[in-house]
Amino acid sequence: MSLVADGVSSPDERAARTADLLAAWEPTDPDQRAERDAFVAFTRERGAAALNRDGGPEHLTASTFVLTRDHRRVLLALHRKAGLWLQLGGHVEPGDANLPAAALREAREEGGIADLELRADAPVDLHRHPLGGAFGRCRAHWDTGWVAFADEVPPLTSAESHEVAWWPVDALPTPVPHDLHVRLGHALTAARLRT
Template sequence: MSAVDAFPAAALSQSLRTWDAPDDDQSALRAAYRAFVARQGEAAARRDGGPEHLTASAFVLSEDLTHVLLCYHRKGRFWVQLGGHVEPGDPTVPDAALREAHEESGLTGVHLLTTEPADLNRHELASAFGACRAHWDVGYVAVASTADRVVVSDESEDVRWFPVDALPDEAPDDQSSRVAYAVARARAALGAR
């Protein structure tokens, strides 16, 4: 096993090296993420690796890219994309995002469009999140059918489809731009097929 393939954080850092960031802010975050992984090593991808660690999320879009599936986060008290911690059995960060999408939505037909990130989002956390103080989230794009039955997990109070241009008021301030990055990444991935 090479050093790059040794753990999810190293593979992520390698993929970010050539990632086409959607804007200058995301490009600056890419450099910060790579420095974080270099500093933290394997611990960057572990929940028990310290108060700051990588998380993986999935912007689950409808097949026509007009809707996004959001969950009402029990601890955060807001609507966000599906996601969570990278677990020991996750071979890569994109695999963690897909696992979280399955777990939090119950959708069996959800799949990633690409293993390239849609966006990066480092955010501080309130005390309701326990020992976690900051998440270095990596968002990926997935698609699913809106006809499939959604199941609410224990981590959420609700899971619902929303138009990508009409997100709920109880979403974080940056949620609209994150969803826009996801839609743009999805269009690029579908156009390349």
Template sequence: MRPADALVALDTAPSPDRQRFTAFVRATGDAALDRDLGPEHLTASCFVFSRDRSLVLLCLHRKGRFWVQFGGHLEPQDPGLASAALREAREESGIATLELDDDAVADLDRHDLHGGFSCAVHWDVGFVATADPATRTVVSHESEDVRWFPVDALPAPLAPGLPRRLAALLAGPAAPTGTGGS
């Protein structure tokens, strides 16, 4: 992926942080896409919900020791941010058939890292997928657990900012209003 491709993807972001993210990519170029070129870079993540958005699938992150959405670093073979988010979600959830709801950016979040992380800052670009909670999940080497939770009864500890991010996604225009099953 090239910085120009990341900028095109960010144009779909509904967030007021879009300008800050695009300024970061413009200023850092290739370093914004490659964790080996600097301590701050883009990451791609995927929030997986049940069809009725009453459940969210989270992983217990091995390094962070908190529950979080699926996601991670961009790889050279990723053609774009959406494909990186999908790859990460498939790898970390074990749901090989998982598909994004669309390629539109649904969430932007810049966060500092501490503890067992070698990076200093992630500029996370989030996407949304829908899955059937009956679908079998598999724990990856990056996680200690993968589990569905009601969106109004999240586990502890959570990644910093996750409740705010989930609330924004659920309140957004793409959130369905029906209460049907998954």
């Protein structure tokens, strides 16, 4: 899928393309198939609001598991609001052509690494999670996870994080969400299939 917008489209057309992109994904994990179906239904039902942080308390987000090319290290951010080490990511913005473009933009903004190679043909993970009061009106994120590759260069820390650092994929820092290792596993499986 192109990271460049293919002409001007309405928010509803963008939502329809998003639902089609998610519906076309064939995950290997049966649990992810059920998530895919739920994400597609949510996006089709909500339309443009599914991609808009102001469209309701639940909406799609895009995150990126930035890996070294040898798949041994992952770039994580100690998120200020969550208080956890997480993959890079955030809300879809009106100027983002699609979910992979949002994931790439967020990874560049939060990690400060411009030279990222996004594996943009399909997401690698879908994950719904509730949010605490620190997230304002947002009550749940329907997160689409993507993979990008980068050289292990020193990252920059954005205002959204306390710290951004590379970690061995088999020795993650603490604290992390209880299921980050599962999500990272999906990313690593997809990355290995790519090579």
